Amino acid sequence: MKLAGNDMLIQSLIEEGVEYIFGYPGGAALHIYDSIFKQKEMEHILVRHEQGATHAADGYARATGKPGVVLVTSGPGATNAITGIATAFMDSIPMIVISGQVAKHLIGTDAFQETDMIGVSRPIVKHSFTVDSAENIPEIVKQAFYIATSGRPGPVVIDVPKDTTAPDKLFEFKYPNKVDIRSYKPPIEPDPKQIERAVDAIIESKKPVIYAGGGAINSNASEELRRLNEILDFPVTNTLMGLGVYPATHERFLGMLGMHGTYQANMSMHNADLIIAIGARFDDRITNTPKLFAPNAKIIHLDVDYSSVSKIIEANIAVFGQVKNSLKEMIKLLEAKKELIDSKKIIPWKKQISDWKSQHGLNHEMHLCETDEQPIMPQAVVQHIYNITKGKAFITSDVGQHQMFAAQYYHFDEPRKWINSGGLGTMGFGLPAAMGAKLAYPDDEVICITGEGSIQMCIQELSTCTQYNLPIKIININNEALGMVKQWQDMNYGGRHSASTYQSSLPNFVELAESYGHVGIKIEKNSELKSGLEKALSIKDRLVFVDVYVDPNEHVYPMLVAPNGSLKDMWLDKETKT
Amino acid sequence: MIQRKLSVILENKPGALVRVVGLFHQRGYNIESLHVDPVEDLNEYRFVEEKLNINLKEGEVSHLIIATTVNDNLLRQILRQINKLIDVLMAEEIK
Ligand SMILES: Cc1ncc(C[n+]2csc(CCOP(=O)(O)OP(=O)(O)O)c2C)c(N)n1
Numbered sequence A: 001m002k003l004a005g006n007d008m009l010i011q012s013l014i015e016e017g018v019e020y021i022f023g024y025p026g027g028a029a030l031h032i033y034d035s036i037f038k039q040k041e042m043e044h045i046l047v048r049h050e051q052g053a054t055h056a057a058d059g060y061a062r063a064t065g066k067p068g069v070v071l072v073t074s075g076p077g078a079t080n081a082i083t084g085i086a087t088a089f090m091d092s093i094p095m096i097v098i099s100g101q102v103a104k105h106l107i108g109t110d111a112f113q114e115t116d117m118i119g120v121s122r123p124i125v126k127h128s129f130t131v132d133s134a135e136n137i138p139e140i141v142k143q144a145f146y147i148a149t150s151g152r153p154g155p156v157v158i159d160v161p162k163d164t165t166a167p168d169k170l171f172e173f174k175y176p177n178k179v180d181i182r183s184y185k186p187p188i189e190p191d192p193k194q195i196e197r198a199v200d201a202i203i204e205s206k207k208p209v210i211y212a213g214g215g216a217i218n219s220n221a222s223e224e225l226r227r228l229n230e231i232l233d234f235p236v237t238n239t240l241m242g243l244g245v246y247p248a249t250h251e252r253f254l255g256m257l258g259m260h261g262t263y264q265a266n267m268s269m270h271n272a273d274l275i276i277a278i279g280a281r282f283d284d285r286i287t288n289t290p291k292l293f294a295p296n297a298k299i300i301h302l303d304v305d306y307s308s309v310s311k312i313i314e315a316n317i318a319v320f321g322q323v324k325n326s327l328k329e330m331i332k333l334l335e336a337k338k339e340l341i342d343s344k345k346i347i348p349w350k351k352q353i354s355d356w357k358s359q360h361g362l363n364h365e366m367h368l369c370e371t372d373e374q375p376i377m378p379q380a381v382v383q384h385i386y387n388i389t390k391g392k393a394f395i396t397s398d399v400g401q402h403q404m405f406a407a408q409y410y411h412f413d414e415p416r417k418w419i420n421s422g423g424l425g426t427m428g429f430g431l432p433a434a435m436g437a438k439l440a441y442p443d444d445e446v447i448c449i450t451g452e453g454s455i456q457m458c459i460q461e462l463s464t465c466t467q468y469n470l471p472i473k474i475i476n477i478n479n480e481a482l483g484m485v486k487q488w489q490d491m492n493y494g495g496r497h498s499a500s501t502y503q504s505s506l507p508n509f510v511e512l513a514e515s516y517g518h519v520g521i522k523i524e525k526n527s528e529l530k531s532g533l534e535k536a537l538s539i540k541d542r543l544v545f546v547d548v549y550v551d552p553n554e555h556v557y558p559m560l561v562a563p564n565g566s567l568k569d570m571w572l573d574k575e576t577k578t
Numbered sequence B: 001m002i003q004r005k006l007s008v009i010l011e012n013k014p015g016a017l018v019r020v021v022g023l024f025h026q027r028g029y030n031i032e033s034l035h036v037d038p039v040e041d042l043n044e045y046r047f048v049e050e051k052l053n054i055n056l057k058e059g060e061v062s063h064l065i066i067a068t069t070v071n072d073n074l075l076r077q078i079l080r081q082i083n084k085l086i087d088v089l090m091a092e093e094i095k
């Protein structure tokens, strides 16, 4: 088959099984857009801003585990995509970003819409390619997908000079069926010696905690983790990125840990004698002051990325490999050594943990308040959504207090249902990410829990939802402020709210949503909360924007005391420190 | 902290070198000296071929020598970060 560069590029994406490509056209990408027009296998989703394209592709990738694909033009198209690429990079999300580029003979001349995309994106990609010649397109695409999805996943940029996609030069097209990159061999199977050491440490432990993160989700290791813990029955905590990898409604689940983790999760980590880290990277939001982190714990660290292990917290036992495979091997060995596991040994530890939980666990009954004398509590909004959807919805989120309330109070029993920007903390992520998830799972409920600050960072995508009829639900937890910023100002800056409020400049969100052709609902009273949310979620064929006015003075707790605190040092409410 | 020399074998491709150099800045490490040559005489590099089970051709890879002053932990971290780069075949300390 003979094809031109533009058709080879699109045909290569089709060979990779791409269903959706999120993008925005422009001069340098027009040959490619013409190829998109001519085919039917893939649907192009025209966003309203390139940041939206990257987050939508990212949301699709997080929901499905398949790479998200983005197409943008050179210059401003490419730079607009940067925030979304960085977001995917920080959370290890597989993504392919194809950026148009000026023709090769113009590179370096400051041509119209020329930006050094490879240079600009270098620190925030797993790898990048420049198409030097049209003939190499199939090989480059094959390698790009392999790199993006294998090992520790991440975004890969393919920069495509316009002349390499010219429609008038034809080349023999054959999509490679194998890929081998001699300088890139991510670990797959763990070292059996390390598995043995890990299992021995597990058998000896009296105060163990399993700490699982986003890497366990990326590796699709949820089932293995559950099986492992059927044998061990250890307490389990998840990072913000790991929520859902272990069922939140399981008796052994401690809740999220870290900055806004539960009291019992943080106390368990601090006092543990063994921490089994699974696809988690001891981020500073988890460890608090590294020197004070879990002083008595031995650390077993399972990860696919060598550079994540012993980076912040020294691992006593490092297990490199796909964590799914490492867990399988651990399960096998534990089953063989079953008679050595003494489950009685950890009974006092479990008792201690359940005491912590009953002392300062989260209040799960805030949704019961129906009196209109009191303002709506943001936590209650999430609790109602959880109850109405029976915990089965995809929830995307933005960044701020609402994100933490969603993480704390929506209990995820399955992986990939909680979609949020954990590493970069990108406001504006939630709405486009919900679009990606909804395209992937049109029959599932997809809800974006957002704040009035974050939603305005990509609100233009409401128009995309109209064009492609994406009936997602947006729950705007409206505290009329950049709440998380304001909380820090309350706690650390004497309540001086510098640039964290809007002075009555907020739009009428209901009318705004309606002007895009969506349904808008406003909720201001506790007595309307449950019925209003029920109504919104009963509308299946329309996008519904629910603007809920909540208590503007509420803070997120627990909150780690920083700097110089450990995981046991928490604010439990505005007055109380541990 | 003492000065150390790192030896990096990487694909001789456009953009490969700048990824290694860029990493130092991104991760907050300092480069004190830097030397890079394409590998012409493969005899000295048979150990790379053996370790990775590959065959090299003349001029196909480059040898980069970087001097930096770091402690042991950071050195291990830098080497792991460099090794993670897709175009890097091998990175180790020259003892
Ligand atoms: C793009 C971006 N800019 C700034 C920030 C810093 N920031 C973190 S939370 C926050 C406030 C978010 O406000 P809102 O979306 O209303 O959420 P709330 O905290 O009020 O629930 C800000 C400004 C960020 N995370 N992302």
Ligand SMILES: [Mg+2]
Pocket: A400, A451, A452, A453, A477, A478, A479, A480, A481, A482, A483
């Ligand atoms: Mg707000």
